[in-house]
Amino acid sequence: MLGCGNLDKNILPLSFYRRRADVVAKDLLGKELVFTTKEGSTSGIIVETEAYLGPGDAASHSARGKTGRNATMFGPAGRAYVYLIYGIHYCFNITTDKDTVPSAVLIRALEPRQGIELMQRRRGKENVRELCSGPGKLAQAMGFDKSVDGSSVLTDKLCVRECREVAESEIVTTTRIGITKAAHLPLRFYIANSRYISAP
């Protein structure tokens, strides 16, 4: 797909994240997520997200109060919230809204852009469509684990950059995947014509 042209260096500011999680989730589509480790840099264009709101949202980890695992959600916006799911996979989120609102956006799929060879090595898969088409997959491909939890996403090492414009008409809204509580809420967003989403 197309690159990011002259928008490459525009890191999204804190004000971008200090809004409701559903607004941020939609607005993150088409942006580029970048992470650098000693192994190298990887990045991908965000093509699928889900919003997890504050205490009113029963599906959100924050719904039943602060714990050791979800503490990052109760802190400021613009931080990585990474947790282990099903004992095996990590999920990468970015915290949102005012400091008093414990909410986050789950990044569910990326279109791989930089460091594709490194992603292939980490995933043990060649097919580029299998590298980041799901929250557990992209965490493995990007190198996200618990040590990343709490990190700012406003640094050169870990950030989200302006990249591709996404028209309102390209965005599909559905219910969130894999949850049982508050399952009817329209809080999943993806780019309609993307070949890199986890599921239709």
Added chain:
DNA sequence: GATTGGATCGCCT
């Protein structure tokens, strides 16, 4: 202190 279920994935049939 034990049990259970979860914002998943990959391999099996």
Added chain:
DNA sequence: GGCGATCCAATCG
């Protein structure tokens, strides 16, 4: 379509 892998924390007792 079903299921096993395997950790964390909520929910019991």
